[in-house]
Amino acid sequence: MQSCYNTSLTTASESKVMAEPRISSIDGKLAEEFAVPSHVEEVKEKMATFARHHDAAGRRVVLITSGGTKVPLESRTVRFLDNFSSGRRGASSAEYFIDSGYAVIFLHRHRSLYPYTRMFSTINMLDALKFRGGEGASSNSGEVVVNQQVLPNIAKALKRYQEVKEGKLLLPIEFSTLSEYLHLLKAAAQALSTIGSKAMFYLAAAILSPLVKDWAPHAFVISFKLETDATILLDRAQRALDTYRHQAVVANVLDSRRGYVVVVTRDTQAELMVTEEDVEE
């Protein structure tokens, strides 16, 4: 069965007709059908302040969405429709954008991977800690140090993390449900529309990314398309560009997603491949 990450709330046939009139109607119904989280206005103000500050300092600002998106199946719910996503792409991309001089708003799902800490996500932190003076220290109050044999890159990551924190270059915003995601994405787009073309959207958690262009018309928007069928990949990416008026679509195929992507713009297609060793890193 073919599946399409970018439109995982609609069937394939629905997504084909999801053109502009439909988009506006979704936008209009957003507040009506999805409860507005109580903290949206506060978060929006925080994001606007962040954007203005970095714009004034000559920095561009990118909003990265990251992680899967849960949809509750009942009103008082214990069950969800979920999609797979550890948030690896979003978290690592945030680091690269910061290294390239951007300030980053990181709109990520609760418990998805996080910039800088993502490197240690597979390790149980307690396995990487030891008491000073060897194990089996008899008191509960000894000094606890990181065993850098277990976490060889921790000093470098910590240093960079502290620099980024010091420079206030990363604004993390968390969501859990689709409803929160939608309202926070809208708020972010509106907050960033004040800096016009200095804003970029990098939609690694791509549900309803079409709407962004309506909310922040001058921003540079990059979205993602994951297909299971390689033969329709370019066609779908091109159609997404046309329909959603994004500047670039990063497209790949499920089976080879860690080794191959093609970056599609209106006029260009650039293929990128990485080796197994790159993937390991």
Next chain:
Amino acid sequence: MQSCYNTSLTTASESKVMAEPRISSIDGKLAEEFAVPSHVEEVKEKMATFARHHDAAGRRVVLITSGGTKVPLESRTVRFLDNFSSGRRGASSAEYFIDSGYAVIFLHRHRSLYPYTRMFSTINMLDALKFRGGEGASSNSGEVVVNQQVLPNIAKALKRYQEVKEGKLLLPIEFSTLSEYLHLLKAAAQALSTIGSKAMFYLAAAILSPLVKDWAPHAFVISFKLETDATILLDRAQRALDTYRHQAVVANVLDSRRGYVVVVTRDTQAELMVTEEDVEE
């Protein structure tokens, strides 16, 4: 809408008829309908060795299941049906069982909370680390220590974690999908059936818990029932006991789940309540 965590793969009406003939047929079809994970035999042998070792040392062994359970919606899948569960109950229960002299097999979902580290799950580890000799150390190779102002209980947790590891009292086994969960649960039940009534099952991730009694007929089995409607709670718990032949059902209601449970056995009902302060702890 009423929902029932214990049977989240079936509708309410289906669950009513899920009596013994149905159970046997599910068991029979397990390997047929859910692919057997390649590592099941290896894990089963590990669990059997663990059980025999602790049985010989005079310890009882409890299998704890923990975390939500994903069900893939397609064969090559990016979408899942999921249920909410951080794994808090399973992870904290594991600590209490170990403190009470049990050895614990911890069958938990990937990324759910983990014994001892669960206390620090809301904290970004990099926020809790610092370089020796203050921040802003200029090299990448300095010593990294835990800031015990940020993690005041880390020394105690680390000490206990190291004792438990040293004593080999905790055997963690990880699953991601329903298919893995089912086969690993069956393997665990069979591995523990060798120690008969010295084995206990504590099914905090309760999907298809009915089957356990068939796989390990002499074990003591505790399962959980979460309802949204308080008026049917006891009736449902009692029916689960009758149908599944478990020894105890821990039942609670969604809205008050952190403050109230009732432990139902064939002859007794014991209510337990905790205050808001207890919940905070």
